Amino acid sequence: MHPTLLHSVAPPHPAETVHDVDLALEYPRVRDATAILRAPLTAEDCAIQSMPDASPVKWHLAHTSWFFETFVLEARLPGYRTFHPQFRVLFNSYYNAVGDKHPRPERGLLSRPSLDEVFAYRRHVDLGMQALIESGALRDTAVRALVELGLHHEQQHQELILTDVKHMLSRNPLAPAYHRRASLHPTRARSSPDWLGFAGGMTRIGHRGEAFCFDNELPRHRVFLEPFELAASLVTAGEYAEFIEDGGYLRPELWLSEGWETARAARWSSPLYWERTDGARAIFKLSGFDALDTAEPVCHVSYYEADAYARWAGARLPTEAEWEHAVGEKLPAGNFLESGALHPTADTAVEDGLRQCFGDAWEWTSSAYAPYPGYRPAAGAIGEYNGKFMCNQYVLRGGSCATPRSHIRASYRNFFPAAARWQFSGIRLARDA
């Protein structure tokens, strides 16, 4: 993928002002960005599902359109004609209130609709949305909220397109690349972590202000924190390699019990996508196989591995409240989707303070994904967006190299099961002060 292409879809304004921008401009920008992500892929690439957790690209392309059709156009655009009666079931992800859904593990069985038909579906929905927008419907706050939600939803799937394609390509012995990118000169790793201290005390977390956020970021509320420290930057691949060399995957005392069982059953001995070739470590990226740069942040680790690494390092993972408190009012800046790297890059910053807290790799926190005090899911089917997943998942913060820049913010709560490794998930250490 050409970084220039990606760059062209980046919004010209900071994320926190999305609320004020013209959704009429934002809609085509976000939708086009999805289509651009697909550009390097063939129809065959877009049809395949490499594991139940991942979806075919074609499904992502259709489902994001389904979202606008189902939640916006059918309810709000008079005379709107549904594109295909069976798509309501076929591209429903998990909304029980909408009705039946095609089984998730069978998304990869569908050669039809073809990729061309899916793009026709997208165009049909886009024309509908254009008509809706031109009708002035966005003046209705409820409509506006749904469209804005649909765009953020689409951005989530932009990231998933990349992580799911990466997984699919990695399962192919031919190791095809998604995009071309020169190997970088290995960067020089910074030495052992700089610790930044935080006094804790009564603080507040959760989204503030009027701009868009998901319901799980609300309400902003008080929490009490004991004093703590955070590492200034992410754990590097080189540091993680030391953990491996030190028998990290062979020492049960470093692991959560469930993590140890999982790692043994799945025969994990390194992060996902690491390989050994002739003694040297290689890593599969969206640009294909490459030598491991020890200075780059480690990613594609599970919660279990993040936790075990932290224990080995004499530290722990941060809670999400610590993380959000430490980030404070920092605006998102870093290695996002728009950089075109599509891989974490080494921390070469020279300034003091918390670095790499946005972009590069999602940061596992020790916080189970749970409702904030006073949390209320949205009414209706949209209420299924977040709340029903608040069980047996862990919160990740900060976005990754596959996250659109305008999508992330300090209060953003991503979440995955403890065993998930195919996301760009990395590690920041914490410790008690």
Add this chain to the structure above:
Amino acid sequence: MHPTLLHSVAPPHPAETVHDVDLALEYPRVRDATAILRAPLTAEDCAIQSMPDASPVKWHLAHTSWFFETFVLEARLPGYRTFHPQFRVLFNSYYNAVGDKHPRPERGLLSRPSLDEVFAYRRHVDLGMQALIESGALRDTAVRALVELGLHHEQQHQELILTDVKHMLSRNPLAPAYHRRASLHPTRARSSPDWLGFAGGMTRIGHRGEAFCFDNELPRHRVFLEPFELAASLVTAGEYAEFIEDGGYLRPELWLSEGWETARAARWSSPLYWERTDGARAIFKLSGFDALDTAEPVCHVSYYEADAYARWAGARLPTEAEWEHAVGEKLPAGNFLESGALHPTADTAVEDGLRQCFGDAWEWTSSAYAPYPGYRPAAGAIGEYNGKFMCNQYVLRGGSCATPRSHIRASYRNFFPAAARWQFSGIRLARDA
């Protein structure tokens, strides 16, 4: 089991003073209580494992002795002779630091050692412990701590003996009873919940004082709570039946996504041990099948069911901090193991305030089992007791009708995976004030 027998093993002093009591007296009391629990069972009853989560009674009897042998006698009693060299592996539950362990799902394959041999093992260990105690070793704080831990560990297994036997008996079409007990006259259910209000604010949770506690109850620390309300008593079987009649198991909008999938895959349509016979509801108890008393607390529900019920009732589950704050300095009193009922009983109390918070049924909280700020596991193998399970489990509070009275306290944190139903686990509602 004769309630009188059980009564005879109850300690004559309140739980919170265990620390001051003579461990030399407490040791035989606790050990005998275990043996008494086994009295109604045949050797065949004690050999069988009905599911991987449960263990044969014989294994519990041996493992609790193994604990004293491995952690106390081998290290602290000069000249102690290990009873059998292979028992170190055979009866190791999950201590990786101790070495290999027999696979958990295969505990039921062992007809040998026989139940008689296991009791010989218990006597051998008891003689060793007697020698150790007589040697004055309890004056050593470390030894004292290990012995005390061993006794609390044994009490945990007393409860598991009852829940595991109940499960095993329930899988037998002959529905054998563990003990005999007259059916109670159905009690009259109290009407819809009395709500008790709590102002919240800065509070502290965690164990205080010098008496025994597990490491996961420490350190006592500050938390901030928003105002909340708790139901004065536990959800009754009758109230839960209303949830079922209202389609509770058929309405996905009431459930966590994972709970819905679990319930559908396992075809749950009621709590564990509920049956329908000729239109009437029956329930399998340790005393055999009985008509359901709608006034008794519902139990044997999973976290998923507790959460779904709460949502249906327009409420939520309490956090463990709310629960502990509300209980405050209340001393454990209620329907414990020693009552001999071995089943939750209806709330017939007339006093105001929080009722049934100890005994009857463990209360699911919405809190994922996680370390308290500043938590440090014990050093060595004993450090595996709690910390390594702090992942994908939920905290339960208050003890049950199968918990020894001297075992529980307000700060006690029990924990089970969200799908577990074979414990005496029930529901107390909470809501935002």
Add this chain to the structure above:
Amino acid sequence: MHPTLLHSVAPPHPAETVHDVDLALEYPRVRDATAILRAPLTAEDCAIQSMPDASPVKWHLAHTSWFFETFVLEARLPGYRTFHPQFRVLFNSYYNAVGDKHPRPERGLLSRPSLDEVFAYRRHVDLGMQALIESGALRDTAVRALVELGLHHEQQHQELILTDVKHMLSRNPLAPAYHRRASLHPTRARSSPDWLGFAGGMTRIGHRGEAFCFDNELPRHRVFLEPFELAASLVTAGEYAEFIEDGGYLRPELWLSEGWETARAARWSSPLYWERTDGARAIFKLSGFDALDTAEPVCHVSYYEADAYARWAGARLPTEAEWEHAVGEKLPAGNFLESGALHPTADTAVEDGLRQCFGDAWEWTSSAYAPYPGYRPAAGAIGEYNGKFMCNQYVLRGGSCATPRSHIRASYRNFFPAAARWQFSGIRLARDA
């Protein structure tokens, strides 16, 4: 698919003289026939694997080329350049002697090589084969035998392309059709079976003559048969529907024990691809959904169902020796791939004697697939073609509507596990005289 296209690839000579025909002419004919089968399919259709038993069309297209490359060109064409070094592993089906193979259930994970690249591979191999043929290499008997085997191998995969595509399309809720075809007027079913008597006695089965056969058809050998009778034609869908109406799937006494367990676990209540729509029976064909023609032969039944049906009908399945003895020297004629129907058609013949013994549907026999007395597999990797599968499979005879006409003969032994249903497999009844 246009029948005319198919017709154009039918060899102009009867199958039994293949041996004498010019392989130089036969090679492009068979190879083109494979490509023509693919014509109605998109690249996406060709990439998907709908179950481990089935393979993506793309894989079939590549594997058949791999066969010529690996077993003919690499050994016999000086200077042959392998198309791609990794294809040796990627498209090896099950030849351990050739080396590693890509795991069968993961054939559907490969978006690359693209369908275009696979066709480039086919052309590369075809050019190599053309060079080999022009070099006069076919005068070498060993080369000739390998090429002939390769062509019969390719024909087997032509049938699999159709059965595998049918399965994949059937899993798509949109029910796409492979080809268009007018619904036939329902034909009138013949009445209950005409029984044809055979005296049995000493006879011979196995391939005779010089023409091509697979090693499993040899050696021709003596067998002794008791007198028996065979039904003149195949069991019809209407007859099978009577079995269903009579509780066929609900009566364990009609079933093999393993069949009963399989049918219950998989919830079978009809042949594969039968559906009920508004009370009427519909059937999914390669031409899409259609009303069930009760006069057409039933197909897509497992061995278990064929056996249960036969027991219900007071009959049994024939042994393969009975079948081959009864067919005798009949030449293959019937509803094959070339007819373009791609579905069994009703028996409308008026002549006496055994009908439908070739084409329409493979006929399950009661014979376990086993070596003939004196069987010797070929030397080397080619020896893995048949012999190693002679365990827990049952022999089917006669070919189907998806079998190329020139591929079948009276001694041909097809074989599948008892639970397989996605082949065009039907039923002919037998009974003791």
Add this chain to the structure above:
Amino acid sequence: MHPTLLHSVAPPHPAETVHDVDLALEYPRVRDATAILRAPLTAEDCAIQSMPDASPVKWHLAHTSWFFETFVLEARLPGYRTFHPQFRVLFNSYYNAVGDKHPRPERGLLSRPSLDEVFAYRRHVDLGMQALIESGALRDTAVRALVELGLHHEQQHQELILTDVKHMLSRNPLAPAYHRRASLHPTRARSSPDWLGFAGGMTRIGHRGEAFCFDNELPRHRVFLEPFELAASLVTAGEYAEFIEDGGYLRPELWLSEGWETARAARWSSPLYWERTDGARAIFKLSGFDALDTAEPVCHVSYYEADAYARWAGARLPTEAEWEHAVGEKLPAGNFLESGALHPTADTAVEDGLRQCFGDAWEWTSSAYAPYPGYRPAAGAIGEYNGKFMCNQYVLRGGSCATPRSHIRASYRNFFPAAARWQFSGIRLARDA
């Protein structure tokens, strides 16, 4: 077990005259022999099920009584009182015509009825049978046939008691022994196989005469055999060890495809019960661990291993017709249950001709278990005894060291799935003449 005890239950008359013996005498003899087999076992030993294929001894003890109660007493003894209404379901093995059955994998969940109760059940049935016999009911041919069938059924379960107990004990790290038995001096292995030639031609197999046989041994019928050779004695453990040393478990070309997959998935590298201790081979027997005697017949091999060994040895397995033809009219003599060895012993015979064809180890044949031409299962529930298992199983011949002597005959057809290893199953080689 004391061999003398076993000896006392051996019938004083040759097996082939069972038909003429007094069933009134035979009944208590066979029933007592079952009870004697149980003598060395505790109630705990008898309650456990070590895998779904095996049953608890207690279940065998009850099920054999259930057979007489269900098929004889309930129908034929006026006024017979069923021992326990639920036993009809609990101890039904697989007779669908009798009604429901307790799930096979859950036989080990039943601590009740206790072993004592099961023996009370046996006595109750025995008293009923005594009354029936004294009433003269045996003069009725149908009754006589059922009683005789019940006794042969009981003998089958005698063998299963031993193989199932052996498996259960082997899964116990304490390796308890069923009986005590001195290690034999290693015997000297005979050199490579003596081949015995057979001319083949038209022959007959199947039971002849009036004495008892199972329905699957009928009808006696003609088969044609090509000339063949059989090894005079069974493959020894030493010969099998050579196969292992020669990479037998690492060379796919020696294996059936399904066998290779099974062996790799289960990580087989030797017969069941073989272990390596300090470089030497040990073997678990019913008498505990012992050094491997290389001269003893190998046993506890699957069909896959038997087949692979034969291929490695340049031979094949015999068909069941070859085996039966070769054995001819030989009467059963050999190392049976009554010898008390409960393990195959070396062939030390000096006479020429076929040796070890009875006793020691069941001999895998290459014949799939199928009905003989003209086979008719018995009417009613008893018809489920054999016929419904004629699918995906292989025939074994000759009996083993755990088979009662009076139970076996030349026409006897045992059958197990190809992967079964817990029976005393061994190998005799065959080859084309």
